[in-house]
Amino acid sequence: MIAETVCSAVSAAGLGIAVVTAYRRRFLAAARIAAYSLVPVGLVMTGVVGWLADTAFSPTAWAGFGVLGAAWALFATTRAVERRRGGTRAERKAARGASREAVAPTASAPSLGPAAGPAPRPAARPAAAPRAGDSTDDFSDIEAILKKHGI
Numbered sequence: 001m002i003a004e005t006v007c008s009a010v011s012a013a014g015l016g017i018a019v020v021t022a023y024r025r026r027f028l029a030a031a032r033i034a035a036y037s038l039v040p041v042g043l044v045m046t047g048v049v050g051w052l053a054d055t056a057f058s059p060t061a062w063a064g065f066g067v068l069g070a071a072w073a074l075f076a077t078t079r080a081v082e083r084r085r086g087g088t089r090a091e092r093k094a095a096r097g098a099s100r101e102a103v104a105p106t107a108s109a110p111s112l113g114p115a116a117g118p119a120p121r122p123a124a125r126p127a128a129a130p131r132a133g134d135s136t137d138d139f140s141d142i143e144a145i146l147k148k149h150g151i
Contacts, residue, residue, distance in 0.1 A: 003049050007040035014038075 014037020022030035043049050055061040086092060 003053055004044045007044045007049060011037050011039075011041040 014033060018030045018034040018037060021033055040049075086095075
């Protein structure tokens, strides 16, 4: 009985706030507030509030909620472990088998044709000595970026 009275009072207060909001020409917000304020009365009229009041004081119902929570925790944990491992056991087994079949077992060397002796190495080029003017070029790029951003 008291839950129904509280829900009715909350709905009446919410509708009052919606009227004040509509008076201030904020009709979209007023409609949203009115929708939220009608929810408690709707719950009372459908009997959900009575059912919740009966459930809240039932030890069996609380034990049921505990069992549901444990089941949810198990599902979440197994899903997290499955994501970390990379799929189900069958998927991992199939992936291992596919990776073993990717390379032919008799392939020991690449078959690029007959080798014509050692390949000639390209001549090593000496590194160019830095010029005195290069350091200013490096800073000019940085200055351009800073100017672009107004710094």
